[in-house]
Amino acid sequence: MQEARFRDNFWSTDLTSTVGYDSIIQHLNDGRKNCKEFEDFLKERAIIEEKYGKELINLSKKKPCGQTELNTLKRSLDVFKQQIDNVGQGHIQLAQTLREEAKKMEEFREKQKLHRKKIELIMEAIHKTRNLQFKKTMEAKRLYEQRCRDKDEAEQAVHRNANMVTQKQQEKLFLKLAQTKSSLEDSDRSYQQSVTTLEKIREEWQKEHVKACEFFETQECERINYFRNALWLHVNQLSQDCVQNDEKYEEIRKSLELCSIEKDIDFFVNSRKTGSLAPAPVVYENYYNTQRNPTPVRSPAPMPISRRPPLPTPASASGEPDYATVDGYSLIHH
Known part of the structure; x- marks a missing residue:
């Protein structure tokens, strides 16, 4: 199949028409626009990537995420937050790379525009x-x-009035007739010269049109490529x-495998333990028995409670108050 070329397909039978050339130029302008x-x-994608990266970094640095965890799970969480920070940095770097690619596209586009001009x-x-x-x-x-029409007339x-007019007429x-023939000859020469000049210009234009088509086709191939x-x-x-x-996330997975x-249970127990003895049982204590024997008995086996014998009745001297006892309590009588 024969390859379609610009130089073979953008002509017009009208010499003054630029429809073919205009069609190529329009296509090239559309290409530049694209x-x-x-x-x-x-550029817009770079803005999005940079914003997302910064948000991830802020999230990993400012948002609490298991900050009171201990030992191996704490280390996994530290790796997790660090790798999220790294992912954010990666998106910021990608944003910069996209801006550089946009700049290269702009330079290429402007270079083609300059050459086309x-x-x-x-x-x-x-x-x-x-x-x-x-x-x-x-x-x-x-x-x-x-x-020509003037000369014919x-x-x-002359022929029509050959025998009908005077010699002077x-x-x-x-x-x-002689004047019209002379004017005809002048106009004929001028017309032929104009045609000759036009043909030279036409040939020059045709060559330039072919060269332009080839140049524009080359540019379009370069642009598409x-x-x-x-x-x-x-x-x-x-x-x-x-x-x-994914490599950063893999680091998180690896750290979780070490969790x-x-x-973590042993670490928590050994670092935060408060003692191995449980509190003693709380025993029942009779209020009245406690009053009689202020020293509580801690033996688990109940001991028999001994009763104190009654105190002797003191002898009262003359002039002294009388004493008496009631169930072990001393009373003073005045």
């Missing part, structure tokens, strides 16, 4: 020259055709970011 849109997409200026100038010469040629043709007048008719590679690279960067993030329930 590159700009992708460039803006990368040179060709466009050449084509604009030759289009203007071609159209102006075509207009002059058509005017010369119109004048030439008018002079003058010849017809015939001389006027012949003079007019660059755009495709930029997309490919962008996707690879996103994939690489995912791989790197030991038994070690």
Whole structure:
């Protein structure tokens, strides 16, 4: 199958038409617009990645997450928060990479625009020259055709009035015929010169048009290739970011594999233990028995409670108060 080329497919039968050239230029402008849109997409994605990265870093540093855990699980949580911080840093780095790629796209786009401008200026100038010469040629043709009609009318007048007019009138008719023939010859030469000049301009324009088509086709191939590679690279960067993030998450998984329930329990017990003796049983104490024997008996086996014998009745001397006892209590009588 024959490859389609710009130089073979963007012509018009109208010499002054630029429909083919305009179609190419429109396509190239659309291509530049598409590159700009992708460039803006990368910039917006960079903003999102940077914001997400900063939010992750703030989250890992400021938000409590198992801060009172101990031993191996604490170490796993420390690894977890550190790796989340690293993931955030990775997104910030990705944002910077995307900005650099957007800058490269912008430079490529502007470089193509600059090179295209040179060709466009050449084509604009030759289009203007071609159209102006075509207009002059058509005017010369119109004048030439008018002079032909004038000469034909003058010849017809001479033949038509050959035997009907005076000698002087015939001389006027012949003079007019001679003048029209002279004007015809001048207009014919001018018309032929214009056609010759137009043909030279047409050939020059045609060569420049072919060169422009080839240049624009080369640029479009470069643009598509660059755009495709930029997309490919962008996707690879996103994939690489995912791989790197998974490596960070793998560090968390590895730390969790070292997390030991038994070690954490032992660590907690040994570092926070408060004693191995439980409190003694609380025994029943009779209020009245406690009053009679203020020293509590701690023996688990109940001991028989001895009763104190009654105190002897003291002898009262004369003038002293009388004493008496009631159930072991002394009373003073006045």
